[in-house]
Amino acid sequence: ELLSDQEFLLPQRLRETREKLGLSQQEVARRCELGINQINRYETGSNGPSSLTLTKIAQVLGVSMDYLVGLTDDPHGLYSPVELDVRERDLLDAFRREGWPGVFRLGAEHIAR
Numbered sequence: 001e002l003l004s005d006q007e008f009l010l011p012q013r014l015r016e017t018r019e020k021l022g023l024s025q026q027e028v029a030r031r032c033e034l035g036i037n038q039i040n041r042y043e044t045g046s047n048g049p050s051s052l053t054l055t056k057i058a059q060v061l062g063v064s065m066d067y068l069v070g071l072t073d074d075p076h077g078l079y080s081p082v083e084l085d086v087r088e089r090d091l092l093d094a095f096r097r098e099g100w101p102g103v104f105r106l107g108a109e110h111i112a113r
Helices: 005-020 025-032 036-044 051-061 065-069 086-098 100-112
Strands: none
Touching: 005 036, 005 051, 005 065, 025 051, 025 086, 051 065, 086 100
C-alpha cells in the first residue's frame, strides 16, 4: 500500500517540531506517557500514532494535529492562508515576529501612506 504525502509529513513534522523546541525524544515520551521507542517509531515512520496519542503529542509540542499530519502548514492550524487577505497575513506575520510592537509599527506605516 502506498503512503500518502500526509503520512510522510507526520514523521518529519514531529521530529522538526520536537527539535525546534529543544526536546529530546525521551522528554516527549515522558510528557506523553509513552515509551521512547514509540516516539522513535513515529519519527521514523515505521509506526503511526492513534488519534488519542496524536492528540497528546500535539498538545505537548504546542501545535495542531492538522499541522502534524500535513492538513495545514500553520503549526497552530487556526487559519488557512487562503482565508486571510494580504493585509491580514501581514498583520498576523508582524504579530508573530515582533508581537504588539510589530503590529503598531505596521499600523503606523499603513497610516503614513
